[in-house]
Amino acid sequence: MPSDARILIVDDHEDTLYALESALAPLGYRLGRATSGDEALKQVLRGQVGLLLLDVRMPGVSGLDVVRWMRRLEQTQHIPVILLTGFGPDHELTSAAFALGVADLVMKPIDPWALRTKVRYLFDAHRRHLALEHEVRELRALVKGHGEDHGDDHRDDHGDDHRDDHRENPGEDQAAPTTPHPTLPHPDARVPLQRGQGAHTEELEQDRT
Numbered sequence: 001m002p003s004d005a006r007i008l009i010v011d012d013h014e015d016t017l018y019a020l021e022s023a024l025a026p027l028g029y030r031l032g033r034a035t036s037g038d039e040a041l042k043q044v045l046r047g048q049v050g051l052l053l054l055d056v057r058m059p060g061v062s063g064l065d066v067v068r069w070m071r072r073l074e075q076t077q078h079i080p081v082i083l084l085t086g087f088g089p090d091h092e093l094t095s096a097a098f099a100l101g102v103a104d105l106v107m108k109p110i111d112p113w114a115l116r117t118k119v120r121y122l123f124d125a126h127r128r129h130l131a132l133e134h135e136v137r138e139l140r141a142l143v144k145g146h147g148e149d150h151g152d153d154h155r156d157d158h159g160d161d162h163r164d165d166h167r168e169n170p171g172e173d174q175a176a177p178t179t180p181h182p183t184l185p186h187p188d189a190r191v192p193l194q195r196g197q198g199a200h201t202e203e204l205e206q207d208r209t
Helices: 014-027 037-046 063-072 091-099 112-158 160-168 195-208
Strands: 006-010 030-034 049-055 081-085 104-107
Touching (some): 006 014, 006 037, 014 030, 014 112, 030 037, 037 063, 049 063, 063 081, 063 091, 081 112, 091 104
Parallel strands (some): 081 104
């Protein structure tokens, strides 16, 4: 809800509008007024309405009709409504009002202190609710965007580039051939045959024959 949202007071009697505005003035909220159900619906559809104080019985479109129209539209179905009536307790009216999701049904004459307490609670709670919804939408968008970026990075890191590395370095998947060690010569081959040892060997061979 915008910071300049207002409370809309709807009644077909000028003196009642003035009395309600005077009762709510100490809260410091922006106030708007409408003198018929048709005018109230037009203002609600324009936006920036955070709560309605709505008289039940008005010529033409009644307060209950206004609520019925509001509950059909997504943009207005959660706006809190306080219905006002000067005809005393009415079980049928009470049942119809709360079935439509009305926040409260207040009897005239109005107690200013009680009305301010209810209006402050409902108006502030609605603002907090909308602020929370806005934060949730932003968080979901952030998570979705992060997930898409992470998926792209995953494909870049483990996709074609990874396969190219395998093509460029095939030796990573196969054992590298080992170079055979050169055969060392027999130790005797590196030692020259001594002449004395050779002559002695010939003498031994002659003795055997």
